[in-house]
Amino acid sequence: MKPKGMVLFHGAGGNKDHRVLKLIEDTVEIPVLRKNFDYRNIGDRRPPPRIPKLVDEVNQECVAFAKKLGVSTSSLLVGGRSMGGRAASMAAARGLNIRGLVLLSYPLHPVKKPEKLRVEHFPNIKKPCLFISGDRDPFGSPTTFAKYLQLIEAPVTMEWLEGQNHDPKDTGLVVAKLQDWILSLR
Numbered sequence: 001m002k003p004k005g006m007v008l009f010h011g012a013g014g015n016k017d018h019r020v021l022k023l024i025e026d027t028v029e030i031p032v033l034r035k036n037f038d039y040r041n042i043g044d045r046r047p048p049p050r051i052p053k054l055v056d057e058v059n060q061e062c063v064a065f066a067k068k069l070g071v072s073t074s075s076l077l078v079g080g081r082s083m084g085g086r087a088a089s090m091a092a093a094r095g096l097n098i099r100g101l102v103l104l105s106y107p108l109h110p111v112k113k114p115e116k117l118r119v120e121h122f123p124n125i126k127k128p129c130l131f132i133s134g135d136r137d138p139f140g141s142p143t144t145f146a147k148y149l150q151l152i153e154a155p156v157t158m159e160w161l162e163g164q165n166h167d168p169k170d171t172g173l174v175v176a177k178l179q180d181w182i183l184s185l186r
Contacts, residue, residue: 005069033065048083059096109144
């Protein structure tokens with residue numbers, strides 16, 4: 001089934017107007033909702049709340065967007081950059097019924113703390129996943145990703161951007177890889 005829409009969230013230090021999120025909205029052929037987490041709407045100087053609150057927001061926004069489009073959440077792609085993708089993946093692992101996950105620069109662990117993995121929910125992800133990261137991202141190396149993506153019991157596509165960091169500069173390549181993946185879901 002072709003996805004009917006996509007909901008994207010920003011990273012901890014960003015907002016819905018990040019250049020890659022805007023380019024995705026402008027380029028893909030399905031409706032896209034770029035969404036700020038509530039703490040960004042209150043004031044950009046506030047730190048993000050704990051992840052369970054963000055997961056709740058992902059659930060609420062997906063249900064509302066699906067209703068607006070007149071579809072079920074099971075036809076939506078959900079994800080985002082860094083922390084936004086992490087919250088979306090946790091929502092899916094906790095039962096949010098979606099079409100698939102779009103995880104851009106997923107923060108597999110904090111910078112310089114590879115022992116503090118953020119993968120405990122991976123075995124509960126049952127929907128197709130697209131991960132796109134720079135191969136120099138300090139939040140997770142290709143070797144570490146290869147080891148832990150095996151925990152996901154759904155189809156996983158991992159796309160590496162050569163020579164790129166946590167905020168890849170080649171946004172066009174990110175969008176091209178996303179579009180190819182969306183077409184593969186049909």
